[in-house]
Amino acid sequence: MLLGAAGQIRENHRRLSELDSFGGDGDHGTTMLRAMENLEKSVASSRGGQMKQLLSETAWAVMGTDGGATGPLFGSFFMGMSNGAGQEERMDCVALASMFEAALECVRKRTKAEAGDKTIMDAMIPAVEQARLAADDGFGICGILERAAEAARRGADSTKDLQPRLGRAKNAAEQSLGHEDPGAVSVSLIFKGFLKGALEDGG
Amino acid sequence: MLLGAAGQIRENHRRLSELDSFGGDGDHGTTMLRAMENLEKSVASSRGGQMKQLLSETAWAVMGTDGGATGPLFGSFFMGMSNGAGQEERMDCVALASMFEAALECVRKRTKAEAGDKTIMDAMIPAVEQARLAADDGFGICGILERAAEAARRGADSTKDLQPRLGRAKNAAEQSLGHEDPGAVSVSLIFKGFLKGALEDGG
Amino acid sequence: MAMKKFLNDPDNLVDELLSGFALAHADKVKLTESNLVVRAKAKARDKVALVTLGGSGHEPALSGYVGEGMLDISVPGEIFAAPGPPKLIEALRMAERPAGVLLIVLNHDGDVMSANMAMEMAQQEGLNVKQILTHEDISTGPRDKPEQRRGLVGCLAVIKVAGAAAEQGASLDECLEIADRMERNMATLAVAVTSATHPCTGEAISEIPQADMIIGMGQHGESGSAQSKLKTADETAEIMLDMLVEDLSIKKGDDVLLMINGVGSTTLMEQYVVLNSCKKILDSRKINMVRCAAGEFLTVQEMGGFQMFMARMDDELIKLWDAACKCPCMAI
Amino acid sequence: MAMKKFLNDPDNLVDELLSGFALAHADKVKLTESNLVVRAKAKARDKVALVTLGGSGHEPALSGYVGEGMLDISVPGEIFAAPGPPKLIEALRMAERPAGVLLIVLNHDGDVMSANMAMEMAQQEGLNVKQILTHEDISTGPRDKPEQRRGLVGCLAVIKVAGAAAEQGASLDECLEIADRMERNMATLAVAVTSATHPCTGEAISEIPQADMIIGMGQHGESGSAQSKLKTADETAEIMLDMLVEDLSIKKGDDVLLMINGVGSTTLMEQYVVLNSCKKILDSRKINMVRCAAGEFLTVQEMGGFQMFMARMDDELIKLWDAACKCPCMAI
Ligand SMILES: Nc1ncnc2c1ncn2[C@@H]1O[C@H](COP(=O)(O)OP(=O)(O)O)[C@@H](O)[C@H]1O
Ligand SMILES: Nc1ncnc2c1ncn2[C@@H]1O[C@H](COP(=O)(O)OP(=O)(O)O)[C@@H](O)[C@H]1O
Ligand SMILES: [Mg+2]
Ligand SMILES: [Mg+2]
Numbered sequence A, B: 001m002l003l004g005a006a007g008q009i010r011e012n013h014r015r016l017s018e019l020d021s022f023g024g025d026g027d028h029g030t031t032m033l034r035a036m037e038n039l040e041k042s043v044a045s046s047r048g049g050q051m052k053q054l055l056s057e058t059a060w061a062v063m064g065t066d067g068g069a070t071g072p073l074f075g076s077f078f079m080g081m082s083n084g085a086g087q088e089e090r091m092d093c094v095a096l097a098s099m100f101e102a103a104l105e106c107v108r109k110r111t112k113a114e115a116g117d118k119t120i121m122d123a124m125i126p127a128v129e130q131a132r133l134a135a136d137d138g139f140g141i142c143g144i145l146e147r148a149a150e151a152a153r154r155g156a157d158s159t160k161d162l163q164p165r166l167g168r169a170k171n172a173a174e175q176s177l178g179h180e181d182p183g184a185v186s187v188s189l190i191f192k193g194f195l196k197g198a199l200e201d202g203g
Numbered sequence C, D: 001m002a003m004k005k006f007l008n009d010p011d012n013l014v015d016e017l018l019s020g021f022a023l024a025h026a027d028k029v030k031l032t033e034s035n036l037v038v039r040a041k042a043k044a045r046d047k048v049a050l051v052t053l054g055g056s057g058h059e060p061a062l063s064g065y066v067g068e069g070m071l072d073i074s075v076p077g078e079i080f081a082a083p084g085p086p087k088l089i090e091a092l093r094m095a096e097r098p099a100g101v102l103l104i105v106l107n108h109d110g111d112v113m114s115a116n117m118a119m120e121m122a123q124q125e126g127l128n129v130k131q132i133l134t135h136e137d138i139s140t141g142p143r144d145k146p147e148q149r150r151g152l153v154g155c156l157a158v159i160k161v162a163g164a165a166a167e168q169g170a171s172l173d174e175c176l177e178i179a180d181r182m183e184r185n186m187a188t189l190a191v192a193v194t195s196a197t198h199p200c201t202g203e204a205i206s207e208i209p210q211a212d213m214i215i216g217m218g219q220h221g222e223s224g225s226a227q228s229k230l231k232t233a234d235e236t237a238e239i240m241l242d243m244l245v246e247d248l249s250i251k252k253g254d255d256v257l258l259m260i261n262g263v264g265s266t267t268l269m270e271q272y273v274v275l276n277s278c279k280k281i282l283d284s285r286k287i288n289m290v291r292c293a294a295g296e297f298l299t300v301q302e303m304g305g306f307q308m309f310m311a312r313m314d315d316e317l318i319k320l321w322d323a324a325c326k327c328p329c330m331a332i
């Protein structure tokens, strides 16, 4: 699952940097790429075991990316998933939704951004909401991830028409009109990657 | 006569800087303009009197231009003219040629440049030679200046086909091929200005 | 235009630049294994330590100010990107001492997030750390909304006066008070005329029309608000001074420190010319420019333009500003 | 592209820049009426005085090196143009003292002509002045034709060691010997990637094709000889080191000082990267980089590129290089 996310970012990092260049400083793709490389390393060096532990190591690795806002925000996302994870080796559907909720909560500690501010939140909030609804509706892991990924994609899409109110790009609000927020696109790529990863794992 | 030279430089300083930009640093026109402004000031503040004294003041003013090679070279030219001038108020034809010879000699103290090195010397040497010949041939002041100016112009022209062996431009020798040496053009403008000045003064 | 920089593999850029930096200033600083910049000769442990963090690519900031009279540790991040919390907490642990640690943070989202997370961890671990946030870019928010204001070159003044106080044995609370006083009395405004390229992506980080200048351009090329035709030094100085004086409510007879910070390819020559313009204008308004400086203190790659910094000074701040310091890129 | 500089009337440029310079460094230097830059606190008259001259537009050179441990007087000319003999002789008269005066001249036609004329006058007046010419640009002539070699950033090393010797009370002959030893053991090579604009004419002072770099570019944009595609920092360092090492006949085990001088818009970041490349290469050849430096010491407006300086050092030269100095733009 985690590696699926890394794969998606790797394929799209150029576009992410380009999106960051409309008002931002054009480095979001590079930074996400480095974050995902750190994630891959931490996955590779983890000796199987607990999901909770793996996620916490991953979070620390992502935070260590030295990537401006990206490290703390995405690191917090994984840290929250770890916080929300139980002690089990494999997660179930309800646990997954809770993990995402805990992730969102952890990110909220780092930023006051709300939906509509043209940030990662525009993708993350609906994705987590839809994951919860899907779990409540009795969907399986892949089903949950499918609905979450679709919600994240639509959320990222919706940022095209928004003007940023936070982050570096806020000072060049008009320049980013018509372009998606790079951070939101990253979130949607991560959920898409989770889904792909889960499908390959066989769910 | 001196003011005539200043006038010629003023009219052509842009072209001089442009010529200096082919391999040089593009400032010869500006520098000559400042030198001639200093010359004008020194002429204006001189209380009539001796030509010798006026020329020496002018030389010092031109040297004070802070214009790289231009100050010492053209300053020396005027200083030499002063050295060569007698104590009389007005000069005669023979004195004029001697003054130019003394000027050339004084410039030679400052540079090892010879004809063919693509410098001021390519205009100055023939101009001074022709001035002497014209004086020996019995020409009047205007006649002398006419032949000197014509020789200087041809000398400056001839630098087009040369590659500089001295001065800043020597390191970009090819770049200046096809263009006249700015310093040589300045010399020819000065002689042309002398002539114009002399004609207006009524000789 | 294609990027014309002397670089090797962009992935190693920060490592290489830090290692070159440490070579050039081996008498004053050294690098730890995890690329923290520390003093070659540590400060006595009964004095407050100063730590800061910030993205790379802004040389000589901030590591150039590690040394006697200024910082104890600088935590450099990637190009234009703050270091993550892990590195920062490592630095805070290393700096930890009875006298306490002052963490100086420039107000940019990434820096603040990293700092906040590290501060939370530090508190959990019982470290004696206090934090000061610098936010003095008057183009991004009004004075009563400091959280909207970016941190620009003003951090240097805060580091200088707090560093001098620490060196003189001031307590953590005293250092914080000094830093805070400087911070509340300072304002910066930037103007940009040409863009920089991001050394890793090779892309221009902003677009500035041929004949224009942009007042309010940020430290990473984030655009500012007021765009106009390029003006003379005198005119530009007047516009910028007006805005700074108004923001700080500077009055006739006030003492100010003025700093011109070249951000990259604007020459020192121009900086001196602008400084001279400022002096004329301030004189005419009877505002005392008691101290001033010009130079490249915090750059944005090869961007053209400068940051104009102004601060209202009192006698103690002036004394601390004048105090000796020996850092790689600042020595008084 | 149109020039994008913060200037007022170009005719006043040098006046304004010097006056801003003097403001910024009022604790260390002052301006005389005729724009000579002198120390704020004059050196004792029983010590040798150091004087230099040079065009403006190369800030912080050369006036930035007036101060304790380096120069006594700098005679700035117009933009890129040496001052004329009248100003220089004025400076020599002012510097005149029993201990004597050392005049440091960079080998450029204008500077040399002015210096020679002033030296002739000084001799006529019986002033005790000796002259040292710096000519270390290996791209413009072979070592046995020093008169063809331009003076680049190497003047800084000469000023530093001779200035330190003078401050320590060395005689004029001793200072000259030190300066000469430094001069004979140093070499510089420049590389350029983007052009500068002449601040008065607004014209580019050289043309460098989009993707190219030019090794051997002079201090005023005069073209060099070797043009190639832009290379990495490692590759560029290797090419340039090779040429410098060969010119100086540096052998395994030799001690060298290496200096990277950014000429304008090449970032300090890149300079550190290049310095790091140099260190790796020199290490691999067992040449000891005993001292090094990186920074903008002598610029060419906003030109992109740098000068690489190398000198063979002996213990005395190292000691003098390390000696304390307090100048506006260099402090050790
Ligand atoms: N305060 C914030 N809250 C939420 N998201 C933010 C905030 N600041 C930035 N972001 C997100 O980070 C993205 C930019 O990330 P990146 O370019 O990697 O960092 P930086 O802005 O430091 O260069 C933005 O597109 C936005 O989605
Ligand atoms: N050593 C020299 N001998 C004779 N003439 C010289 C010498 N150096 C330069 N010149 C003349 O000076 C001109 C350049 O003058 P200018 O541009 O004002 O000075 P700089 O080269 O210092 O910028 C050249 O075109 C050449 O004619
Ligand atoms: Mg970014
Ligand atoms: Mg010239």
Ligand SMILES: [Mg+2]
Pocket: A025, A027, A028, A067, A068, C079, C080, C081
């Ligand atoms: Mg960034």
Ligand SMILES: [Mg+2]
Pocket: B025, B027, B067, B068, D079, D080, D081
């Ligand atoms: Mg010149």
